[in-house]
Amino acid sequence: MGKFSRIDEGILSIFAEEAWIDEDIPVYPENFSASKNDKTFVRLQIIASDAGVNIRSAGGVLIAEIFVPRERSATPISIIADALDMFLVGRMRATTDGGVVQFFGSSIGNKQSDKDNPSLYKADYSINFNYNEVM
Helix, strand or coil: CCHHHHHHHHHHHHCCCHHHHCCCCCEEECCCCHHHCCCCEEEEEEEEEECCCCCCEEEEEEEEEEEEEHHHCCHHHHHHHHHHHHHHCCCEEECCCCEEEEEEEEEEEEEEECCCCCCEEEEEEEEEEEEEECC
16 A cells, blocks of 8 residues: 555544444545535645655645534534544554644635535644655
8 A cells, every 4th residue: 555545544434433432423535515415524635745755645625515404593513613623633644554643733625615515614624644665
């Protein structure tokens, strides 16, 4: 398994854990269509980039698009962003093949109605990460 696969595995495994599942916020991959859903959920996009110097490291950003029903206002978006922070900011996540994904500071923005499903309000939560293979 290569570093990009390890990054995906390390990040996605967070949202398969019982602690996240207990948050009752469904998480879907980036190819999930919001037009098929009118409930609260998060859609993940992992953007990793090669550091160019070392085949054992990479950096990137995790973008979590937060969707809530429009009538619920923006407050649930902030609550979900706070939950994401609790699971990600300042944390390190080991991968099964000997790597570590480390998360840094987060931001939230781009709050607006979803263009594919106007019954949803959305915002983009983003957090930077680094991946290093442990030798």
